Amino acid sequence: MRDLNQQLKCEVVTNKKEFIFDYSKMCSERPYFTKNGDWSFGFYIESVSIEKEKLHIVGWLYGSSLRIHDVPENQYFIERQHREDVNNAFKLQEAKPAGFALQINCYSGLEFTLASSEISVEFKLTEDDIEREDEFTLTTKEVKNINRSSQKLLIVGGAPSVKNHKREISNHNGDIWALNDAIFWLENEHISVTYLIVSDQRFVDKNLHKLPNLKCKSLIIANYISLEKLNISYDLLYRVEIVGRTGISDSKMQAFHGCTVAHLAFQLARLLNFEEVLTTGIILGFPTNYERIDGSKTMPEYVHNVQIENVKKIIQVLRSEDVKVQAFELESNINYF
Amino acid sequence: MLKLNVDFFSSGKVTGWTNLLHYSGNRLFITDNLGKREDITRQVDIIRADVNSTLDLPQNIKTGFSLNLFDIFNTRVTDFSFYVNDYEIWSSKGELRRLELEKQILQKRFFEIGTRRIIVIYNDGSWLSDVSGVLNYWNINQFNKALNNGIAISFMSTSQLNNSKSSHKFLKSYNIFLIEREAVSQAIVSNSEITKSPILILEENLDLELDFNGILSSVCKMNGFEQRERLTAVNLRTVIETLTTYAELFFERNVGSMLYVCGYVSNNSRALIRKLNKVGNEDFQCVVLGENKISKLSDYSQDKFAIFLRSDLLKNSYDLMKMEPKELLTSLLKRGIKVESLAVGI
Numbered sequence: 183m184r185d186l187n188q189q190l191k192c193e194v195v196t197n198k199k200e201f202i203f204d205y206s207k208m209c210s211e212r213p214y215f216t217k218n219g220d221w222s223f224g225f226y227i228e229s230v231s232i233e234k235e236k237l238h239i240v241g242w243l244y245g246s247s248l249r250i251h252d253v254p255e256n257q258y259f260i261e262r263q264h265r266e267d268v269n270n271a272f273k274l275q276e277a278k279p280a281g282f283a284l285q286i287n288c289y290s291g292l293e294f295t296l297a298s299s300e301i302s303v304e305f306k307l308t309e310d311d312i313e314r315e316d317e318f319t320l321t322t323k324e325v326k327n328i329n330r331s332s333q334k335l336l337i338v339g340g341a342p343s344v345k346n347h348k349r350e351i352s353n354h355n356g357d358i359w360a361l362n363d364a365i366f367w368l369e370n371e372h373i374s375v376t377y378l379i380v381s382d383q384r385f386v387d388k389n390l391h392k393l394p395n396l397k398c399k400s401l402i403i404a405n406y407i408s409l410e411k412l413n414i415s416y417d418l419l420y421r422v423e424i425v426g427r428t429g430i431s432d433s434k435m436q437a438f439h440g441c442t443v444a445h446l447a448f449q450l451a452r453l454l455n456f457e458e459v460l461t462t463g464i465i466l467g468f469p470t471n472y473e474r475i476d477g478s479k480t481m482p483e484y485v486h487n488v489q490i491e492n493v494k495k496i497i498q499v500l501r502s503e504d505v506k507v508q509a510f511e512l513e514s515n516i517n518y519f
Numbered sequence: 520m521l522k523l524n525v526d527f528f529s530s531g532k533v534t535g536w537t538n539l540l541h542y543s544g545n546r547l548f549i550t551d552n553l554g555k556r557e558d559i560t561r562q563v564d565i566i567r568a569d570v571n572s573t574l575d576l577p578q579n580i581k582t583g584f585s586l587n588l589f590d591i592f593n594t595r596v597t598d599f600s601f602y603v604n605d606y607e608i609w610s611s612k613g614e615l616r617r618l619e620l621e622k623q624i625l626q627k628r629f630f631e632i633g634t635r636r637i638i639v640i641y642n643d644g645s646w647l648s649d650v651s652g653v654l655n656y657w658n659i660n661q662f663n664k665a666l667n668n669g670i671a672i673s674f675m676s677t678s679q680l681n682n683s684k685s686s687h688k689f690l691k692s693y694n695i696f697l698i699e700r701e702a703v704s705q706a707i708v709s710n711s712e713i714t715k716s717p718i719l720i721l722e723e724n725l726d727l728e729l730d731f732n733g734i735l736s737s738v739c740k741m742n743g744f745e746q747r748e749r750l751t752a753v754n755l756r757t758v759i760e761t762l763t764t765y766a767e768l769f770f771e772r773n774v775g776s777m778l779y780v781c782g783y784v785s786n787n788s789r790a791l792i793r794k795l796n797k798v799g800n801e802d803f804q805c806v807v808l809g810e811n812k813i814s815k816l817s818d819y820s821q822d823k824f825a826i827f828l829r830s831d832l833l834k835n836s837y838d839l840m841k842m843e844p845k846e847l848l849t850s851l852l853k854r855g856i857k858v859e860s861l862a863v864g865i
Contacts, residue, residue, distance in 0.1 A: 224544075226543070226544040265543065267541070268543050268544070270541075384590060384593050388593070466778075467778065467779065468778060468828075469833075470833075470840035471840060482588075482589040482592070482595045483531065483589040484764075484768045486768070486833070487768075487771055487773075487775065488767070490775065490778070490830055498796075498797060512779075512784060513781075515776075515779055517779075517784075518777065518779060518792045518793055518796060519776070519793065519796055
């Protein structure tokens with residue numbers, strides 16, 4: 183148990199300190215306080231966002247009045263809000279509301295300053311900021327069904343061995359599905375992909391800046407994947423409900439997780455009635471030799487047994503239904519199930 | 520007053536509470552040993568009635584957190600810290616340093632019931648008795664079954680074992696015994712059922728020559744422990760924590776699948792392995808597969824034979840997997856894993 187008051191008391195900002203607000207950080211990382219005998223001043227910007235051509239700034243301020251410089255009065259609207267949390271935290275006696283919500287009409291080149299007696303914050307809005315807003319308003323077409331365009335499917339996983347099979351992948355005459363990181367390598371090699379399949383939130387979080395630039399705009403995702411932070415639209419989005427860890431689903435709308443995105447892909451491949459399922463970059467070897475095309479070499483959580491149990495079962499089911507299943511790599515255990 | 524408490528932590532999980540959300544404007548961050556920093560303010564999302572009533576907070580305020588470090592960092596972290604804004608307020612390193620300095624010893628007899636258990640057995644007054652006492656005194660939650668993937672962790676002396684009538688309990692569970700070298704024979708005499716479970720023989724300075732089943736060597740490999748490393752309270756905690764964090768590895772009881780390790784595989788060999796994997800033949804543990812059988816290890820050659828190992832035996836061989844094939848086969852044999860040569864013909 184730690185008492186943080188001691189540390190918070192160090193957060194004293196000298197009077198009249200100025201700084202440029204970094205829009206990319208979206209909000210200030212910590213509150214600014216001035217101590218003058220007691221906590222006499224506090225200022226915090228909690229969020230900054232652009233929506234419907236308006237810039238929204240939410241935060242709180244006490245011990246001073248908020249002023250907006252360089253914006254005509256008819257171009258902004260400020261709403262005061264009672265903030266009991268702030269009043270309680272700083273034992274504020276004043277009846278004046280501490281919270282504020284500010285709306286400013288937005289345009290490229292907008293520059294203004296939020297100022298109080300102790301601190302001033304400069305905002306500069308660039309062309310990029312406004313363009314980003316355009317992306318927010320695009321809508322994604324969520325579909326209830328997916329289809330195949332051929333009898334042959336190639337599933338490309340994230341093992342570095344895919345690099346040894348570039349020619350086979352390029353020459354593949356059929357659908358190509360990319361699993362997680364494999365998409366970046368494939369697009370870098372100018373190979374077009376039918377679907378990108380994602381069942382790991384970490385993949386989305388790690389690639390927030392790369393995903394919007396993908397050419398592939400058709401996505402199959404597990405239902406718990408959140409694309410909220412992504413600010414991107416897709417031509418096609420298909421959500422599969424994950425109903426458990428171990429098993430094989432008989433519905434295209436549902437799947438078992440199997441602790442690997444490959445299991446999701448195999449279940450869908452079966453239900454779309456492909457005659458041939460080829461794979462590359464899916465090794466399922468011992469975790470000590472685990473490696474991915476993005477350079478990472480760890481499988482931190484030990485889920486190997488679950489992966490093997492599920493993938494073995496689905497491969498055996500596919501083979502029993504006369505689907506030809508084969509991995510390009512000799513070392514891939516897909517070949518031995 | 521802002522407060523943060525960690526109830527339990529391992530390399531994969533941390534649970535605790537903080538009243539941070541009661542104070543506006545602060546953010547909670549977690550950083551790993553490589554300096555990766557993540558905002559986890561939104562993950563303080565559990566209503567902890569015990570905390571709220573003790574701190575006199577409104578009953579509906581969220582104070583608890585339970586974090587999966589694998590999800591946050593996508594790797595196994597060696598240590599991590601909590602920050603409120605820019606100030607470090609708790610670090611696993613600091614907590615373990617406190618354990619190293621711990622002098623007070625609280626002897627506590629544990630006999631936890633469960634279907635999967637770790638049982639530490641020591642002689643009264645020995646070094647392991649002291650180390651176990653320090654560990655129990657340090658953090659009572661550390662060995663809570665609910666926080667350790669359901670693994671029950673017990674500490675008991677040989678005299679307690681001798682006096683208990685608990686042999687039937689051993690039989691019903693899947694146990695891993697951690698026994699002080701000097702106590703092994705007495706423990707086995709007290710309860711012969713112990714020999715049916717894996718035993719990790721502990722010495723004050725690790726001696727992996729005594730590791731007959733390979734589990735302790737695997738744990739040491741995962742944590743970078745060297746031969747003769749001193750088994751301090753911190754290191755014993757790490758051994759136990761590794762066994763529980765990777766429960767699906769160390770407590771795997773099902774017969775696994777034959778997985779490819781290395782070598783050349785012909786079409787016939789592939790068909791045979793598929794057949795073995797279909798019927799789930801538990802007679803085979805490690806197979807050397809080729810057109811002919813090999814009669815001795817020196818006959819093995821990469822371009823004529825392939826090695827397949829059953830996946831559930833990784834717990835006994837985790838540290839061997841990057842060895843050269845012949846060295847691997849020798850080491851597997853030393854650990855009691857059956858190596859069979861199978862010929863598929865031309």
